[in-house]
Amino acid sequence: MAKTHDAERAGAARRAKIVSAALTLFAVQGYRGTSLAAIAREAGITQSGLLHHFPTKEALLAEVLAERDRQTFDAVEVGREYEGPAMVRTLEIVYDMVTRSRQNRELTRMGHLGAFGSNDIPEIALEWARERVRTFRAHLAAVVKEGVAAGHVRADADPTAVASLIIGTITGLEEQWLLDESFDMVAAMGAFTRILRRDLIIEG
Template sequence: MARTRGAERAGAARRAKILNVALDLFAARGYRGTSIAAVAEAAGITQPGLLHHFPSKEALLAEVLAERDRQVLLAAGSDRAAEGSNLVCALEIVHDMLAQARGNRGLTRLGHLGTSGSDEVPELAREWARRRVRTYRTDLATVIAQDIAAGRVRADADPVATASLIIAAITGLEEQWLLDESFDMPAAMDAFTRMLCRDLLIEG
């Protein structure tokens, strides 16, 4: 039994190492520029060993994209407790996500992989991007609706439309920064947040 638990821990550690290595390589070289052989070599294992954990390059990419989101949200403190407006807390998390993005350009570029429209991007990545946007929009709309019900946000606010605007701001600001690294994403997000809060929040 002890041997089994040890093997499970070793397998989990090996899988985590593969994911982190693949994340770095996909971020630096793109999907087409990264081979299974390169990931296996960087992780210090054989290709058959890698394919034991991830049966294809597409399957590896799917896990890498999920790990990318997990790391970004964890770094931004998405589990923090809301004080006051849930919308304000969500916007603070978005601000921290953009601040974190400046520390890893490749990771940010990877987050835009599924929206490029290129035939070189697998359908899996496009579906991941569609699913992520739907999830973000639903979660943000729920937060805004809760604030409306609690009397913290104007009753005539449209939760879905507002959530869509916030997502558009995140995507657009990241794209501007990917084109021009001198662009200050967090400062621009702060300006957008102030405008949004002035329009939506009920004083007191």
């Protein structure tokens, strides 16, 4: 039994190393420009060892994209307990997400490659980006709608429009930062969330 657990732990560690290497290389060199052999070298294993865990490059990409989201949401502690109206908590979370993006350029660039790199990224990544935006918009809109019903958010707030504005701001600020690393997107996001809080939230 101990040997089985050891083997499972070793396998999980090897998978994590492969995903980390792939994330770095995909973000820097692009999906098409990165070979499985290069990923295996970066991970310190053989290509056959890599294929044991990920039989195709697309399967590896799917795991890289899933890992990107796990790292992002774990970092901003989406599931933690907050006090106060849900809309206030949500603005804190989206601010933390942009802060997290600044801390890991590779993860941030990977997300934008998925959304816009149609010549470099396969359909699986484009669909991931589409679904991610759809889900994020729906969740944000639900929070706004809940806030309106609870009397915490202005009654004339359009949930879908507010959600789309938040997503567009995050995306635009990240793009500016990816083009110019001296751009302070965290400060800009802080200003944006303060404006939303001032204009949307009814202080109790």
